[in-house]
Amino acid sequence: MTDTAISSAPPADRGRTGRMIVYAVVFAIGLALAFAPFLFQDVRSSQVAARICVFIVLAASYDLLIGYTGIVSFAHTMFFGLGAYGAAIALKGMGPGWSAVLVGGGAGVIVAIVLAVLIGVLSLRVKAIFFAMVTLAAASVMMVLASQFSQFTGGEDGIVYKAPDLFKPAAKLLTDGDGKVLKLFGVSMNGKIAAYYFVFLCCFVLFLALIRIVRSPLGTVLEAIRENEMRAEAIGYRVVAYRTSVFVIAAVIASLAGTVWAVWLKYTGPETTLSFAIMIDILLMVVIGGMGTMVGAVIGVVLMSLAQFYLKDLMEAASSATANIPLVPNLLDPDRWLLWLGILFILLVYFFPAGIAGTLMKKGSHR
Amino acid sequence: MTAPSIETRDLTIRFGGHTAVDAVSCAFQPGELTVIVGPNGAGKTTYFSLISGQLAPSEGRILKGGDDITRLSPSARAKAGIGRAFQLTNLFPKLSVLENVRLAVQAKHGIGPRLFRPASSFRTVADKAYQHLKATRLDDVAGLPAAALPHGDQRKLEVALLLAMEPDIFMFDEPTAGMSVDEAPVILELIDEIRKDTSKTVLLVEHKMDVVRALADRIIVLNNGELVADGPPEEVIAMPIVREIYLGIPADEAAA
Numbered sequence: 001m002t003d004t005a006i007s008s009a010p011p012a013d014r015g016r017t018g019r020m021i022v023y024a025v026v027f028a029i030g031l032a033l034a035f036a037p038f039l040f041q042d043v044r045s046s047q048v049a050a051r052i053c054v055f056i057v058l059a060a061s062y063d064l065l066i067g068y069t070g071i072v073s074f075a076h077t078m079f080f081g082l083g084a085y086g087a088a089i090a091l092k093g094m095g096p097g098w099s100a101v102l103v104g105g106g107a108g109v110i111v112a113i114v115l116a117v118l119i120g121v122l123s124l125r126v127k128a129i130f131f132a133m134v135t136l137a138a139a140s141v142m143m144v145l146a147s148q149f150s151q152f153t154g155g156e157d158g159i160v161y162k163a164p165d166l167f168k169p170a171a172k173l174l175t176d177g178d179g180k181v182l183k184l185f186g187v188s189m190n191g192k193i194a195a196y197y198f199v200f201l202c203c204f205v206l207f208l209a210l211i212r213i214v215r216s217p218l219g220t221v222l223e224a225i226r227e228n229e230m231r232a233e234a235i236g237y238r239v240v241a242y243r244t245s246v247f248v249i250a251a252v253i254a255s256l257a258g259t260v261w262a263v264w265l266k267y268t269g270p271e272t273t274l275s276f277a278i279m280i281d282i283l284l285m286v287v288i289g290g291m292g293t294m295v296g297a298v299i300g301v302v303l304m305s306l307a308q309f310y311l312k313d314l315m316e317a318a319s320s321a322t323a324n325i326p327l328v329p330n331l332l333d334p335d336r337w338l339l340w341l342g343i344l345f346i347l348l349v350y351f352f353p354a355g356i357a358g359t360l361m362k363k364g365s366h367r
Numbered sequence: 368m369t370a371p372s373i374e375t376r377d378l379t380i381r382f383g384g385h386t387a388v389d390a391v392s393c394a395f396q397p398g399e400l401t402v403i404v405g406p407n408g409a410g411k412t413t414y415f416s417l418i419s420g421q422l423a424p425s426e427g428r429i430l431k432g433g434d435d436i437t438r439l440s441p442s443a444r445a446k447a448g449i450g451r452a453f454q455l456t457n458l459f460p461k462l463s464v465l466e467n468v469r470l471a472v473q474a475k476h477g478i479g480p481r482l483f484r485p486a487s488s489f490r491t492v493a494d495k496a497y498q499h500l501k502a503t504r505l506d507d508v509a510g511l512p513a514a515a516l517p518h519g520d521q522r523k524l525e526v527a528l529l530l531a532m533e534p535d536i537f538m539f540d541e542p543t544a545g546m547s548v549d550e551a552p553v554i555l556e557l558i559d560e561i562r563k564d565t566s567k568t569v570l571l572v573e574h575k576m577d578v579v580r581a582l583a584d585r586i587i588v589l590n591n592g593e594l595v596a597d598g599p600p601e602e603v604i605a606m607p608i609v610r611e612i613y614l615g616i617p618a619d620e621a622a623a
Contacts, residue, residue, distance in 0.1 A: 217473050217489065220462070224470050227459040234419065234457075235532055236445035236474035 018360030026295045029302055037196050038185050044309070046196055052305050053203040054261045059285040059297035060210045061253040066283075067291030068214055069246050070226035072128055074279055075119065075135035078142045079251040081273035082115075083108035083258025088159045088268035089152055096162040105259035109252055116251035120244030143274050158269020167195035167263070195264060202260045206253055207298075213249065214294055222246055223292070288348055290355025299356050307344065312337045370433030372397045372568040373449070373536050378417055378427035387413045389592035390427065397535075398565035400558075402579045402600075403572045405589035406612055411572045412454055414589065415538050418570075419451040420444045431536070445474070450534030454541050454572070456521045460514035464505055464524055467513050468496040471531035496531060503527040504553055519550045526554055536568045537561055543578065558582060580604075588612065 032039060036049035058080055065071040083105060090104025091097075115138070123134045146153045153159065165171060171191030174182040181188045213219055224232045225239055233239045262268045271277075281304060289300025312334045319332040352359040371394035378391045388410045395401055403411050416422040418429060420441035428437045436444055459467050472495045500506045503523045508516060513524060526542055539558065543551040555578060561567050562582065573579050579586065579600065586603040588596035590612050596603050603609055 217492075220466055220470055220473075223462055223466075224459045227461055228457060230421065230441075231453075231457045231459065232470075233441045234421065234445060234451060234453075235471045235528060236442050237470075238440065238442045 018362065022293075022295055022299070022357045022360050026298045029298055033200060036200075037193050038187055041187060046192065048305060048309050050196060050199045050264050052301055053199050054257050054264070055282070055285065055301045055305065056298050057203045057206045057210075057257040057260075058254055059282050059289070059301050060207055060294055061250045061257070062282050063286045063289075063291060063294060063297050064210060064213065064222070064246060064253075065250045066286060067293065067296075068219065068226060069222040069243060070128070071124070071243060071247060072132040073135040073247070073250075074132060074276075075139045075142075076250070076254050076282055077274055077276070077279045078135075078139040079112045079116070079254035080258040080261070080278070081142065081146065081270075082112045083255030083260075084262040084268045084273040085146065085153060085159075085258075086111070086255075087259040087262040088161055091161040091163070091262075092159050096164050098164055101164065101259065101263055104262075105256065108255045108259055112251040112255040113248055116248040117244065120247040121240075124240055124243040124247065139274070139276070139279070143270060146270055146274055154269065156270060158267055158272070160267050163195065163263050163266050165191075167191045167198065199260055199264050203257070206256060210253065211294055218242075218246075226292075284345065286355075288345070288352075288355055290352075290358025290361070293355065293357040293361060296355050296357035303356075307341055311341060315340065370430070371395055372432060373418065373570075374430045375414075375418065376428045376430070378414070378429065379425050380413060380417060380422060381425045386592050388417060388424075388589075391589070391592075391594045392427075393587060393594060393597065395536075395568050395570060397568050398562075399584050400562045400569040400571060400582055401585045401587060402583040403570060403587050403589060404574070404579065404609070404613075408591075409589040410592040411589055412540055413592075415451060415540055415570070415572065418536075419449055419538060445532060445534075448535035449538070450529045450532040450536065451538040452525045452529040452540060452542055454544070456518075456525055458513040458521060458524055458528070461512055463510055464513055464516065465493075465496055465500065465509040467524060468499050468527050468531045469493060471528045472496045472499070475531065475533050499527045499530045502530060502557060519546045522546055523550065523554065526557065530557070535566065536570070539569070539571045539573075541572050541574065543573075543575070555582065576604075 033049055033053055037046060040046070040049065058076070062073075062076050065073050065076070086106075086108025087101055087104035090100040090107070094100040094103065119134060119138055123131050126134075147155050149155075150157075162168075168191040171194065172179075172181045172189070173191070173194055174184075174189040176182045181190050183189070187193065214222070221232065221237055221242055224237070225242060229239055232242075258273055261273070265272060285300035285304050286297055287300070288296075288303060289298065290296030315332050315337055316334045319329045319334065322328045322332060348356070374394040376392050378388055379386065380388045391410075391414060403414070405411050413422065417424050420436075420439060420443075424437065428435055430436065431444075431447060431449065436447060436449075439447065459470065462470070469492055472492050473489070476492060497506065497509070500509055503526055505520060505523055505527060508520060513521065516524065522542065522545060526539070529537060529539070537558075542554050542558070546554065558569065558571065559582060562569055562584075571582065573582075583600045586596070586598065586600050587594060588603060588606075588609055590608075595608055595612075596606050
């Protein structure tokens, strides 16, 4: 049949250029993150790079839920917070050390598993909207608990603690002949480098694990559940069991990302882990990047983080550059950065309805 | 005598005041192809949904090989060997044709939960999926998303999914509806092939009388949810009540 031959050729090609672009961009981001301490040497940049690493894992694990399986959860920051608070409380109580990180992180993961199984088994049978409400309620309860049990959690102030000795700025990774810290390409091989690479490698491994999961037979089953739940059940998949397991997997990964984040920040509080503002950020990152693509999370996180950290600077510069023109400097005033961020989002959603990666790759759960 | 491969006893479902399937008791044997006929709204598809588990009966029981499966979930019934192709095409639209079939193969072989190996590395699964695509003449379009297929090919894919489940009981719900004249024979030949396997039971909802005559070992007639006739094809087709239902001829006139 000639007509099928014709119709089968173009769709294979259609997304190919887009896919190449997306993979090239993601690869470039990966390289930039891998060499971030050498490429960008100020304190703020390393903070941005570490945040990007952690949030890529967080957003990608959320994509596993919302993009691949079609589960809408608002409890992702709760699981993130469990890992972070676990590590924070252990580091504060047991003192800085790897055993504290392991115990705290492990405890976070266990609590995350228990809560995810409970929420999943009790409520993944019901309609998506009810499930979303249950997760919202659970996340709110967790925030109240974190603020009420202030003797453990520090309440609204959070907890300040020390990271393992290896990550102290004074730690010497490599030394020269005189016993001083060795410099490579102008960067001191001290504890800050160690801390960044701890974050980078943990996040890299977690992200690879997520990629493997979506490429595995399980990944296809998850997409099948998103596409047609009833038929997935009809060909022999226990939809509730699959949904619950993916909810648990995403919770565990979010919790581990929280532990890494807590070790990096040396501070854990509601604002850095549990807040709904972060939940909304994750949601936006996944939507902007492209739901159901995994690599979309990378692009979404980088765009959002750069905008959040650098849009003000950019506007400051633009505002002073246009100081002589009426009205324009007012519009470009750094205080209006949220307005411009909003406009940016609207434009992105308009031109990339399936998210940046999703639209370029002709894939994803929307359209 | 061995237990029938599938049996319904007084199977009933009511939606509010409407009884869609009304106390249907019927047993189907291995190696038998039964065609279910009846006017629109007679409860044929509902009867299928009760057997495959998408609907739970108000009353009655369903037995497979003598075991009660009335309370099993649809996925458990699929695992137990009950497979169904749907009347309204019911696929995974954004997944490729091959992925659609692979899902069914992989459910059958229990490798759904495998986490860390790429799906494409399960060779036997892919080979089997491909085999089913060949059988339904869909191998040319394996890489396309299911939603991009023309209607006839989607119907074929529906059948390919059923084949991939490798069930003991095949339920086809108007498999050739909306297919072109040159597409339908492929599916009918496949059904004929399954019929020749004496271990398989086939239930087929079909309207086209030439198809019914060509394939049926037995015909049952549903009307307003009730089982009104059951027997060999020629006998049932000749029954006045069937003529009345199908041709709108009152029974006395048909008899005359």
